[in-house]
Amino acid sequence: MAEEKKVIFYTEDIEMRFGGLYALKNINIKIYENEILGMIGPNGSGKTTFFNVITGFYKPTKGRFYFMGEDLTGKEPYEITRKGISRTYQISRLCLDLTILDNILIGTYPVQKSGYSDAIFNRKKLIKEVKKHTERAVHLLNIFNPDLIEKLFVPVRSLPHIDRRRVEICRAMIAEPKLILLDEPSAGMNADETKELMDDIEKVRKEMENVTIMIIEHDMKVISSVSERVIALNFGQVIAEGTYEEVSHNKEVIEAYLGKEVANG
Amino acid sequence: MKKESKFLDYIKIILVEIVAFFLFLFFLKIESIWIVIAAILLAILIYFLSKIYKEKFRALIELFSRYQNFAIGVLFILLIIYPFISPLIITHSTYWMLILIQTGIYIMIALGLNFQLGSTGMMNLATAAFYGIGAYTAGLLALKLGWTALLTIPLGGLAAAFAGLLLVIPIYRTKGHYLALVTLAFGFMLVLAADNIEIIGGPQGLKNIPPVNIFGYNFLTEIGSLHFYTNYYYLVLAILGITIFIFARLFNSWIGLTSAYIRDDEPAAKGCGININLRKLLVFVFGNFFMGVAGAIYAHMIGFISPPNFQFAQSLLIVAIVIIGGMDNILGVIVAAILLVVFPEKLRVVTEYRIFLYGILLVVTLILRPRGILPFGPRKYDSSILKFARKGGS
Structure with a gap:
């Protein structure tokens, strides 16, 4: 089903290295037109780094990414924004x-x-x-x-x-924009606020029918309710991809979140 | 009924402005240091009264902002008739006219810096140097080539702008306060250079720069019984008016908005599609232009310029004007310029401690009003936008 959809954004072996540390390694992700894609992963797994790379704030050390068929690797943030990718930030960046x-x-x-x-x-x-x-x-x-x-x-x-x-x-x-990136919109919110936020994301969807949304979240409730497809990251690598059900039952994902012993036991 | 209240509002504005105007005139008139101190105490009293009668004070401000254009018009008329009234009241009216022209020139430079520092967050510590570039360019063109002020004044501005361009390009790669350091060094370097280059007069500077002469009208001509400074007074008033007009419009536009975003949060500005390097370059060059224009007018008026006129202390004064006045607020800059240029003239006794006085004033403002006397208000763009928003967007 998903394969029939048009890919509007994809990455080719994105790698982001800070000194000896791999923040992202061999990331190959496709974003389909019109979907809401969730991205999960424990702290420090490279989610925000991924956003920073594809919005031009960081220049990837290897690999390329394409939006609407155009290679945007190495472009400045303002150029990428003008192509139709906009984002929010984990720590609210308003003036x-x-x-x-x-x-x-x-x-x-x-x-x-x-x-x-x-x-x-x-x-x-x-x-x-x-x-x-x-x-x-x-x-x-x-x-x-x-x-x-x-x-x-x-x-x-x-x-x-x-x-x-x-x-x-x-x-x-x-x-x-054609693609909106939401970086942990529920960060710092209580349960009621998070619920309101989930409604808000639905509203975005309704208001802009053609928009594609990618959302980074920590809160599993938000991910399970809004996203149609989920990608899980750990140590800068994709460890699972699929529907929320599939990903949340993936052994590696449980391991990443809860530790090996719990997952095995 | 409604018409009548509008008429009353107009009368109120005129009255308030006339009272303020004459208070200012009498302040210029008084000579005794004790009365000056009394006047300062009165100003402090008014400040506290404004705190106590908050509501009334706010209503007055509301009134002025509602009929902004009218209020500015009245003020402009008062400023136009000032040269005719001042000799009747003030003893040394020529001297005070010179001080007012000086204030106008400082306001122009400070507005240029406000655009850079207040609006965009670019610290420029070489304002006096750019002002000097404008002055020297105009002086040299007029002296050596005999060009008219009609050309030398804008060219003085362009020279300062061009110098800013050369200075900004290499600092693209650096971040934060490097711009301040580079401009600081640049300011010192330029004064040293002017001191040592013989062609531009060295430490003697440029002498006998011809006065402004536009279409055969020599600015040394006296208007009736008025001193020839009156010509320059009107020239500065006109150019200052245009400067304020331009900066007010820039504030209420994308330029002002994007600049404010760059000042407050550079990464967010990048993420909003703003080409930060280009915008910073334009802002720096544009602000410098007005400093250069101010310098060119000064050179023509005084007729003599030398390196000490453009030293670091002058730059500090301009920075103090912008910080004390309130970042990104044109009115605040004007008020602070009057406060820092006109008032110290009254305190002649302590002239030697002028810089010290600025320091105290800066500290007091930062304690009482950390964001300046008048911090920037909401950007209104246009009255139609404001009305549209007030109606709840229908």
Whole structure:
């Protein structure tokens, strides 16, 4: 079934070495169009490193990766973002002193077209563009939490954790990317917040039908409820791949999470 | 009914501005150090009153931000009539006019630095050097080639911008505070070079730089009974007006937003598709341009420039203006420039301790208002966006 789908992203033997330490080794992953792919693995297994490599923050020491048939290896983060890959971060990376609106609008930067001269002389064009994106931002906020609309001009610093995460997700969504990477969205959240977050991810899916989502998670509940396919990493290598059921019963995965004795015993 | 209240608001704004304007004039008039100290105490009292009557104070600010354009217009008119009123009130009006022009020039440089440091987080410790490049370029072009100020002033700006370009390219590879160190060294180097190159006058500097002469109008002409400085006053006012206009528009645009993102979180900015190196380069060059323009005007006005005018202490003053005023806030920079340039003139007794005074002021501001007198507010882009958002996005 999965084989019939179109592959929009794949890697070829990605290796990331920090000195003598292999953070990633021989990673061959395919991401199919329109799926929600989960990635699990214990601490330090290379999940975030993988995201950092495919968004250009790290340059892989070996291997290549392709998005929509185009080789993006070695490209700068801003170039990769402009190709249609956007991401969120494990530790929320919002500018806390800037307003909600600013923090979402920045996400539209890859698709906006006004430059210096427009900012100074051609205000009409600029404001038209800003307005269009503001409308979109309001639309997105309305999906996640309508209360935030009134706070468009409030600094993000005053928001609770879950709302910050939502703003970050809005920022990743607003430029209508083809692939969204969510890096441990539930990090630092309590059980109720995590549940809300799971609904939010469903909402992203509903809002953007053509988007592909890849999500790194620690929380197995989130993974089991949202993802259609799961990849497990350990020590920088893929140890299992398949549906959640398959992966969660894989012996190696249980070993990686719980230790060898427990798995055997 | 609604119209009437709007009219009342206008009257309120005009009254407040006129009162502030005359208070400022009388402050310039007073000579005795004790009255100056009394005035400073009064300012402190007003600060605490604003804390106590928070609501009323906030309503006033709200009023000014709502009719921003009108308020700026009134202020502009007051500044235009200033040269005609000041001789009637102030004893040494020519001297104070020179100080005000100087303040205007400092505001221009500080706005350039604010764009670099306040908006984008690029520390530039060579503002005085870039200002000097503008001054020397304009001076040399006018002296040796006899070019008109119409050309030398923009070329002074371009020269400073170009110097910034050369300086920024090699520091792409470095991160963090290296830019500050490189600019610091650059500033010292430039003063030393100017001191030792004979063609540009060496330690004697450039003398007899011709005054601004636009379309046959010589800026040494006196306007009626007013001193010829009045010409420069209007020139600086006009160019400063344009500078503020440009930077206000840049703040309320993608440029301002992306710059703020680079300042606050560089990796996140990268992840949002911003070409950081290019943006930093443009910001640095653009900010430098205005420093150069300011230097060129100064050279033409004073007619004499020499290396000591562009020393590190001047750069420190500009940095202090931006930090005390509030990062990324144009109004804050203007207020701080007045505070740091005009007020010390009143405290002539302690002139020798000026730098010391700046230090104290910097420490006090950092304790009382760690983010500057006026930290940046929400970016509003345009009144239509604001209205749209207020209505809850419908």
